[in-house]
Structure formats: C-alpha cells, structure tokens
Ligand SMILES: *[C@@H]1O[C@H](CO)[C@@H](O)[C@H](O)[C@H]1NC(C)=O
Ligand SMILES: *[C@@H]1O[C@H](CO)[C@@H](O)[C@H](O)[C@H]1NC(C)=O
C-alpha cells in the first residue's frame with residue numbers, strides 16, 4: 669500500500685513560514701544572490717472626513733503652542749496606491765506611527781511598516797525608520813529591514829509630496845523605494 673504523507677508548509681508572504689523554514693532560509697543565505705527591487709506608489713494620509721486613516725493619539729501640553737506641533741504623535745493605516753487618485757488600485761498599506769520630533773522645522777519621526785497586499789509580495793513587509801522634514805522636496809528615509817520576501821532587506825525610501833491641503837493636513841505623497849534583498 670502506498671502512503672502519501674503530504675506536509676503542507678504554510679506559505680504566505682511569498683516564502684515558507686515557521687521556525688524551521690526560517691532556519692532553512694538562513695542556511696541558504698551564504699549562497700544567495702542579492703537583488704534590487706524598486707517600488708513606486710502613492711501614500712494617502714487622510715486626517716479629516718468620514719474615514720480618517722491617520723489619527724492623533726498623543727500630544728504634550730506645549731504641542732498646541734509649538735510652531736511645529738512638537739510632541740504630537742499619530743497612528744496611521746494609510747493606503748498605498750498605484751496612482752495618485754483616491755480611487756487608484758491599492759497595493760499595500762503604511763502602518764505605524766509618526767511624531768513631530770523637531771522644534772524648529774516641521775519634521776516627523778517616521779516609524780512604520782509598508783505592508784504589501786497584492787501579488788508575490790502579498791503579506792511581506794518593509795520597515796522604515798527615518799526623518800521626514802515634510803516641506804523639503806525630497807525626504808530620504810532608511811529601510812531598516814523586512815519580512816517575508818524581504819527578510820534582511822535594506823534600502824532607501826524617497827518621499828515627495830504630490831498634493832497637500834494646508835487646511836486639513838491631508839496629503840498624497842509619492843514614494844520611490846529601492847530595496848536590496850536576497851533571492852532565496
Ligand atoms: C506641562 O506639564 C508640566 C508637567 O505636568 C508642567 O510642569 C508644565 O507647567 C506644563 N506646561 C504648560 C505650558 O502647561
Ligand atoms: C476614479 O475617479 C475618477 C473621477 O474622480 C473617474 O474618472 C475614474 O474612472 C475612477 N477610476 C476608477 C478606477 O474607478
């Protein structure tokens with residue numbers, strides 16, 4: 669009698685998950701090729717209206733008096749889309765925290781994950797930890813790591829404001845991301 673034992677490895681995020689799979693991945697690391705992947709998307713940060721995607725969660729008692737809103741902290745779950753229009757196709761989300769961290773110019777500490785939700789990157793994440801002086805033309809932020817397809821990734825995210833409503837604070841920001849990661 670033939671007996672087939674099928675071990676189904678949970679495979680999401682484009683790679684096998686679980687402690688054994690991660691160990692196997694590390695064993696292959698010395699022979700792995702590095703590759704560069706680029707992303708271009710638009711980040712929609714909506715503070716007002718019926719469905720805000722970023723909310724203020726804390727501030728200090730001097731934040732309101734500060735010209736840069738120093739001490740204000742927000743939590744975001746912002747859609748990332750192919751084009752700049754609000755109804756453009758969503759490819760992922762930016763989930764995390766930004767806080768006003770500069771007393772002299774408008775600049776945010778960005779601490780977030782890009783979570784991809786489509787195609788071969790579905791479920792994989794890239795982690796950003798950087799400084800975002802929001803009124804500069806280009807803001808460069810380090811990609812410090814990742815998960816799934818992007819295990820041990822490093823890279824650079826460049827942000828450029830596409831649209832900004834000075835009254836509401838709502839913004840659409842164009843992101844170009846270049847990431848170095850392993851092909852395993
Ligand atoms: C802010 O809070 C601190 C600590 O409670 C207090 O010492 C300070 O006077 C407060 N400042 C303002 C502007 O209310
Ligand atoms: C998005 O909205 C614009 C008008 O605001 C419309 O012309 C376009 O067809 C819409 N696109 C999609 C994919 O729904």
Ligand SMILES: *[C@@H]1O[C@H](CO)[C@@H](O)[C@H](O)[C@H]1NC(C)=O
Nearest residue numbers: 680681784785786787790791
């Ligand atoms: C992405 O992955 C989730 C969870 O594994 C799944 O429910 C969803 O259908 C996937 N989406 C696409 C577009 O592949």
Ligand SMILES: *[C@@H]1O[C@H](CO)[C@@H](O)[C@H](O)[C@H]1NC(C)=O
Nearest residue numbers: 716717833834835836837838
């Ligand atoms: C900017 O925001 C204000 C306040 O929410 C709103 O009344 C106005 O329509 C917005 N402008 C644009 C161009 O969306």
